[in-house]
Amino acid sequence: MTPSAAGVGVQDPGAMSGRRVLVTGGSRGVGRAIVHRLVEAGADVLATGRDAPLLAELAEELGGGPGSIGVVAADITEDRAPAVLSGAVARRWGALDALVSNAGVMLARAERFEDEPDGTLEETVAVNLVAPHRLVVALLPALRAGAEPRIVHVSSGAGTREGMAEPGIGSYRVSKYALNGLVLMQAAQLRGEVAVNALDPGWVRTGLGGDQAPGTVAESAAGAMALLGLPATVTGRIFKDGEEISF
Numbered sequence: 001m002t003p004s005a006a007g008v009g010v011q012d013p014g015a016m017s018g019r020r021v022l023v024t025g026g027s028r029g030v031g032r033a034i035v036h037r038l039v040e041a042g043a044d045v046l047a048t049g050r051d052a053p054l055l056a057e058l059a060e061e062l063g064g065g066p067g068s069i070g071v072v073a074a075d076i077t078e079d080r081a082p083a084v085l086s087g088a089v090a091r092r093w094g095a096l097d098a099l100v101s102n103a104g105v106m107l108a109r110a111e112r113f114e115d116e117p118d119g120t121l122e123e124t125v126a127v128n129l130v131a132p133h134r135l136v137v138a139l140l141p142a143l144r145a146g147a148e149p150r151i152v153h154v155s156s157g158a159g160t161r162e163g164m165a166e167p168g169i170g171s172y173r174v175s176k177y178a179l180n181g182l183v184l185m186q187a188a189q190l191r192g193e194v195a196v197n198a199l200d201p202g203w204v205r206t207g208l209g210g211d212q213a214p215g216t217v218a219e220s221a222a223g224a225m226a227l228l229g230l231p232a233t234v235t236g237r238i239f240k241d242g243e244e245i246s247f
């Protein structure tokens, strides 16, 4: 039977209480909605992004609980970012139960890849692929010390095999296709230690998704919560709207 993320999430509503979770890209959009849901569910969350004022506002919004919130401003493409974030995790908890690796960019929307500005692929891959890889390497000791640890990489249907045949956003598609490969590789090599899955949050209204998107960040956050509530034995899969889809 295909595991249903939604089903498991409904069965165990208290699963997030006290969980120690790092969320990248927590300042805005999908990540900010995930941080809200986690703190509302009683989790202890560290949220990161570059925009320090937005992060401070988030900490203010959620300061009353029921869970707790800390924020760290960092550009995840900087050399020192993995050490800064793993250091913040070490100081706050000494262990990590879940990483939601959500920060991402779509830098060009040209129909054809040759019309994207020079450097688009390099910059996109730096945020969407290289930074998550470096962050996971730095966080592995903390994750291995965590309780039923798991990683959720926020990917995209644009980077599935089916999505690769669609027009436009070439560099973004390639970065997410590679990220999906990273998920499969990490899941295989960390099997039995850390569960690693991907989330397609759907096309939702954010800075990245634009005004015309049909979905909301609240719907994406519900999908993330369902995925985080799955048994730790579920690994190497991609989910959308609480259901498994094909890479």
Ligand SMILES: NC(=O)c1ccc[n+]([C@@H]2O[C@H](COP(=O)([O-])OP(=O)(O)OC[C@H]3O[C@@H](n4cnc5c(N)ncnc54)[C@H](OP(=O)(O)O)[C@@H]3O)[C@@H](O)[C@H]2O)c1
Residues within 6 Å of the ligand: 024, 025, 026, 027, 028, 029, 030, 031, 048, 049, 050, 051, 052, 054, 074, 075, 076, 077, 102, 103, 104, 105, 127, 154, 155, 156, 157, 200, 201, 202, 203, 204, 205, 206, 207, 208, 209, 210, 213
């Ligand atoms: N919206 C959609 O329709 C859609 C569809 C499929 C997948 N996704 C994926 O969902 C994730 C979230 O996207 P979104 O729609 O919420 O986008 P968004 O509103 O533009 O938010 C992107 C987040 O990533 C952070 N970020 C970007 N570059 C960063 C960097 N160099 N260092 C640190 N943080 C950085 C931003 O924080 P700062 O600005 O504070 O740095 C922000 O919190 C992305 O991985 C995206 O690819 C979105």
